[in-house]
Amino acid sequence: MWTILAINSVTFGGLLFLLSAGFSLIFGLMRVPNLTHGSMFMLGGYIGGSLIATYHVPFWLAALLAAAAVAAFGGVIERFLLRRLAGSVLAQVLVTLGIAFIVSDFSLMVWGGDPLSVDAPRALAGGTRALGVFFPTYRIAVILIAVAIAAILWAMLDRTRLGAMIRAGVDDPEMARVVGIRVSRLFTIVFCLGAALAGFGGVMGAPILSVYPGLDFAMLPLALVVVILGGAGSLPGSLVGSIVIGFIYNFGLVMVPQLAYFILFLPMVLVLVLRPQGLFGRAAP
Amino acid sequence: MIARRALIGLAAVLLAAVPLWVPGNYDISVCSEILIYAIFALSVDLLIGFAGLVSLGHAGLFSLAGYTLAVCLGAGFGQPAAIALALAVTLAGTAVFAALSLRTTGVGFIMITLALGQIMWGLAYRWVGLTGGDNGISVASRPAPFGISLAVPSHFYEATLIVFAFAVFAYRVFIDSPFGASLRGTRDQPRRMSALGYNVWMIRFSAFMVSGLLAAIAGILFVFRAEFISPPTAALTASAEPVLMAISGGSGTILGPIVGAALVEIVKNIASAYITRWNMLLGATFVVIVMFMPEGLVPGTMRLMRRGFGPRPPAPAAAAAERKTPP
Numbered sequence: 001m002w003t004i005l006a007i008n009s010v011t012f013g014g015l016l017f018l019l020s021a022g023f024s025l026i027f028g029l030m031r032v033p034n035l036t037h038g039s040m041f042m043l044g045g046y047i048g049g050s051l052i053a054t055y056h057v058p059f060w061l062a063a064l065l066a067a068a069a070v071a072a073f074g075g076v077i078e079r080f081l082l083r084r085l086a087g088s089v090l091a092q093v094l095v096t097l098g099i100a101f102i103v104s105d106f107s108l109m110v111w112g113g114d115p116l117s118v119d120a121p122r123a124l125a126g127g128t129r130a131l132g133v134f135f136p137t138y139r140i141a142v143i144l145i146a147v148a149i150a151a152i153l154w155a156m157l158d159r160t161r162l163g164a165m166i167r168a169g170v171d172d173p174e175m176a177r178v179v180g181i182r183v184s185r186l187f188t189i190v191f192c193l194g195a196a197l198a199g200f201g202g203v204m205g206a207p208i209l210s211v212y213p214g215l216d217f218a219m220l221p222l223a224l225v226v227v228i229l230g231g232a233g234s235l236p237g238s239l240v241g242s243i244v245i246g247f248i249y250n251f252g253l254v255m256v257p258q259l260a261y262f263i264l265f266l267p268m269v270l271v272l273v274l275r276p277q278g279l280f281g282r283a284a285p
Numbered sequence: 286m287i288a289r290r291a292l293i294g295l296a297a298v299l300l301a302a303v304p305l306w307v308p309g310n311y312d313i314s315v316c317s318e319i320l321i322y323a324i325f326a327l328s329v330d331l332l333i334g335f336a337g338l339v340s341l342g343h344a345g346l347f348s349l350a351g352y353t354l355a356v357c358l359g360a361g362f363g364q365p366a367a368i369a370l371a372l373a374v375t376l377a378g379t380a381v382f383a384a385l386s387l388r389t390t391g392v393g394f395i396m397i398t399l400a401l402g403q404i405m406w407g408l409a410y411r412w413v414g415l416t417g418g419d420n421g422i423s424v425a426s427r428p429a430p431f432g433i434s435l436a437v438p439s440h441f442y443e444a445t446l447i448v449f450a451f452a453v454f455a456y457r458v459f460i461d462s463p464f465g466a467s468l469r470g471t472r473d474q475p476r477r478m479s480a481l482g483y484n485v486w487m488i489r490f491s492a493f494m495v496s497g498l499l500a501a502i503a504g505i506l507f508v509f510r511a512e513f514i515s516p517p518t519a520a521l522t523a524s525a526e527p528v529l530m531a532i533s534g535g536s537g538t539i540l541g542p543i544v545g546a547a548l549v550e551i552v553k554n555i556a557s558a559y560i561t562r563w564n565m566l567l568g569a570t571f572v573v574i575v576m577f578m579p580e581g582l583v584p585g586t587m588r589l590m591r592r593g594f595g596p597r598p599p600a601p602a603a604a605a606a607e608r609k610t611p612p
Contacts, residue, residue: 094571097568101564220403228393261404268397273388
């Protein structure tokens with residue numbers, strides 16, 4: 001039982017990573033906590049789930065289409081709303097919160113109140129038996145995909161020109177502008193990328209969590225806690241934070257189901273007291 | 286000044302006479318609700334408008350008071366004991382909220398309060414043994430001070446109005462005091478305040494405690510009015526509503542959050558007759574207010590009345606958030 005619980009924890013950690021990596025990048029670069037991030041996760045799940053269930057689109061194609069749709073949605077928010085409020089962080093936060101409420105109501109209107117359950121792709125259904133333990137194949141696949149995406153993101157940030165520009169923007173946006181980087185275009189790119197990751201994560205998570213009204217505001221605090229834990233703008237921070245929270249949440253659900261949400265509080269308290277910038281965040285100047 | 290006093294007196298008379306000129310028990314009950322939410326909005330705006338700290342987790346404190354009251358009453362405590370316990374527990378909870386969220390300011394503060402508020406929601410929803418989970422807790426009785434039964438809507442309204450008047454008066458004294466001035470100082474120039482020898486952290490912490498006390502009072506009144514509490518009271522929307530009230534009415538003023546609370550509650554009650562879902566309207570109002578009327582209704586109207594055509598000063602909350610805070 002412990003093995004399966006550990007696998008579930010890592011899987012959930014992988015989903016959290018897809019959610020929080022984008023959140024952390026957006027926050028690191030734009031200084032805006034994107035409160036629509038949970039909504040993007042849910043929207044991805046709904047769009048992907050509908051494509052699979054109603055239109056019989058293959059799972060992975062549906063996941064990519066959902067990611068693209070959510071990315072476009074993110075782009076619209078960034079271009080037409082956040083950009084007009086540039087410089088006023090509070091206004092930007094409140095606008096993302098307002099949009100999150102609109103999306104949650106809109107989804108309820110379109111997809112109704114019943115949970116939308118999505119089947120895992122047939123090739124990955126069932127389990128694999130190894131070393132006398134039963135491994136659900138789909139969950140293993142989710143872990144591998146999250147690791148692959150983490151590696152790609154890391155390579156993108158660390159090895160490419162775009163990554164270097166993003167890092168420059170995170171470190172010092174004014175100076176990055178001075179040396180000729182179009183920081184506002186980076187904002188759009190990063191926002192769309194973060195939205196796409198969240199939407200993709202929503203589809204990946206659908207066979208495990210199913211998609212239901214309220215998923216958005218259930219996931220959003222998890223992303224916040226991961227980023228508070230790992231440090232804003234830090235990819236390793238998101239990864240470690242996601243896995244820690246994945247373990248605490250899943251073990252909490254089994255061991256103290258009534259307080260599962262509450263014990264997420266503990267690592268956050270520890271980190272805030274001992275290291276307020278987060279495990280991998282840099283100290284404030 | 287005299288005109289101002291006369292206006293306040295007129296408003297007091299009108300408010301006190303609500304049971305006479307407002308028809309029907311339902312509408313009187315809505316007026317009680319407006320007063321309760323006005324206290325809650327003032328609580329949130331003490332932090333937004335005067336300390337430059339935006340909390341998105343205040344429903345956690347509001348519902349902590351409400352749940353403590355409901356649980357204590359359910360366990361057979363008397364009304365005074367239950368109210369005292371609700372206040373004490375909420376102040377303790379506020380101290381934890383403040384100690385954690387004041388590790389940062391600006392956006393970090395928003396994120397931590399949001400996470401803490403959601404954790405309170407998680408407790409309300411999941412800790413079924415204590416909170417009844419989704420079913421919530423019903424509270425059978427309202428208190429009867431001096432033998433006057435508050436089960437009558439107009440009596441309950443007058444009692445709420447008395448609490449409200451005390452709260453507004455104390456709020457006024459508080460923000461006009463030297464402490465209030467130092468609080469505004471920490472909002473505008475935290476570094477200078479620190480250099481002048483003020484303990485910025487302690488000032489913010491104290492303001493948070495006062496804010497928590499107001500939220501607790503509102504939460505207690507809320508449970509007595511509704512005679513019921515359930516997890517949506519602690520949800521993120523419930524934290525966002527007082528923020529919207531404060532910002533739409535005019536943050537950093539006393540009248541602003543009160544007007545905002547009245548507007549939001551009236552719109553909510555009218556809208557609920559036509560649409561079943563309030564969230565979309567709430568979200569859209571948020572977007573519209575922030576995009577087009579960032580300074581709020583009350584300062585905007587006062588500016589028009591003063592016929593000031595000078596450059597528009599930024600809203601205190603927006604200005605506070607604009608100051609760069611280390612992430």
